[in-house]
Amino acid sequence: MTSLTEKRAPRTQPETRKIRGKVHLREHLMGWLFVGPFGIVFLAFLIAPLGYALYLSLFQKKLIGGTSFVLFDNYVKAFTDPSFLSGAWFVIRFSLVSIPLQIVIALALALILDSVTTLFARFSRLMIFLPYAIPTVIGAVMWGFLYSRGFGPLTDIFGLFGATAPDFLSSDLIFYGLLNVVTWQWAGYYMIILYAALQGVDPTLYEAARMDGAGRWQIATRIKIPLIAPALILILVFSLIGTLQFFNEPQILRYLAAGTIGSDFTPNMYAYQQAFSLANFNYGSAISFALGGLVFICVYAFLFFTRKRRSFL
């Protein structure tokens, strides 16, 4: 891995630093000039809202007595609130199933597309990636149609075999209904990232392995997968962050699956409901912050578990 990247960019920083040591103040200034504009946006739209959310979450608004400082009462409330807890449990469960599923599919596809080089394989690569270009909202709308009893094809298809079609919008199967939408939407994107990483691997490594008597399967598992491990970790972390914030798909399918998906289905939907339907910004902020904490804990637990902290964050 390191040898690959080293070849691309020879490191000569110590020497150049010596040359540039004299223009120190100028370098500080120029550095901040380049980073500054982003820094302002970063402070205004990330640090400030985070601080403000934390501040808001420490207050409670009551009908009598107005707004008062309550320290962590909102958090105590959130972590004993069955709505928040069931939503959090759902996104954790959903992450544990959907992320491994997507990664396995994406990895298998990337490995296939890395070794099959026909025109059809190239066409497939584009088609499998296509759903990424679709807004998640539109993807959920499309699958909602396919699931629906009224105009979906499931009734016809299962009718051919004399079976009743499963209702993916019912409370029993909504988990799988959402699982399918998410996999369809993201597997192709992860596949492209892994594929790009595989294309960056030096092919002479395969040749060497083949001479040592390694088969296709061994080359895939012993050489290819370990070499693209950093890319795997990267997409795992991003899919974990995204899935814990689950909002768009269940929010859209709610309209079709009345009664199945409540307004507290995921923590994010619950926070949205508290803030924008009930104008309870204090509690909504507390839920958002608690969710942020959950994401942090999960990501760090994952990075610790894989012991790859140094390679990425």
Add this chain to the structure above:
Amino acid sequence: MTDHTSVRAGARRPQRYLPLQILLGFLVIYFLVPFWWVIVNSSKDAPGLFGGGNTLWFTDQIDYLGNLRQLFTYDGGIYLRWMLNSTLYAIAGGVGATVLAVMAGYGFAKYRFAARRFSFAVVLGALMVPATALVIPTFIMFSRLGLTNTVWAVILPSLLNPFGVYLMHVYARDAVPDELLDAARVDGAGEVRTFLQIALPLMRPAVVTVLLLSAVASWNNYFLPLAMLSDNRLFPVTVGLGLWQGIASANNAGTTSLWSLIILGSLVSVIPLIIAFFSLQRHWRGGLSVGGLR
């Protein structure tokens, strides 16, 4: 070196493996089914849609033009407005976020300034902050400033793209040699000119990638505009179609025609991004590998 080229030549020869290709074929069908359904059903009128015929095949009446006319004239042509709004948000948010990310990534990679390590660590930590956790407090801040329900409420928060900074940092560090920058400085080029004329062309694949990723993120955004906007003439197409779907589901009987608008609206709304992705394919694929390699 000879070894290397011979392997490359071998790789260029098409490798078949028929069973794998058949498997690929099935997967392609799975990934394309929703598109097929939308393409077929946006040709139908309301009776064709609800008539109970084959939902995966056309009816006798194929009426794209009539449906398109209906889509673009419904409610005073609101759909076209939504598409233009989405375009505005995607271009303004995408270009703005990219300019900031390219400058910051280059700055972090090529200047040793005070608090550089600390600031970069903070930016990396920000990758883990759930974007949606920021929406509620940002909404309250904006409503104090009177900015909610304006285009700025959607564009300004979209300028933040810490992942773009990370990507540009990695790319600038690897693809822009320090010697080249020093040579330009020795030749008397200023820092800004060095950046624009030497570094920027070398960083082009990553710039296109970040631009595309930011524009797509803005185009696809749903939670932020949903929270920020109440005037439906400012909605992007995602929020607009969500609104239609809510209306159509709420009173199914009265608005059967709205369903065909939603179906065709979904189809039309995905066309610009598909074109953008395919036409820029060569550029973004090289950039994507960067984020993954480290």
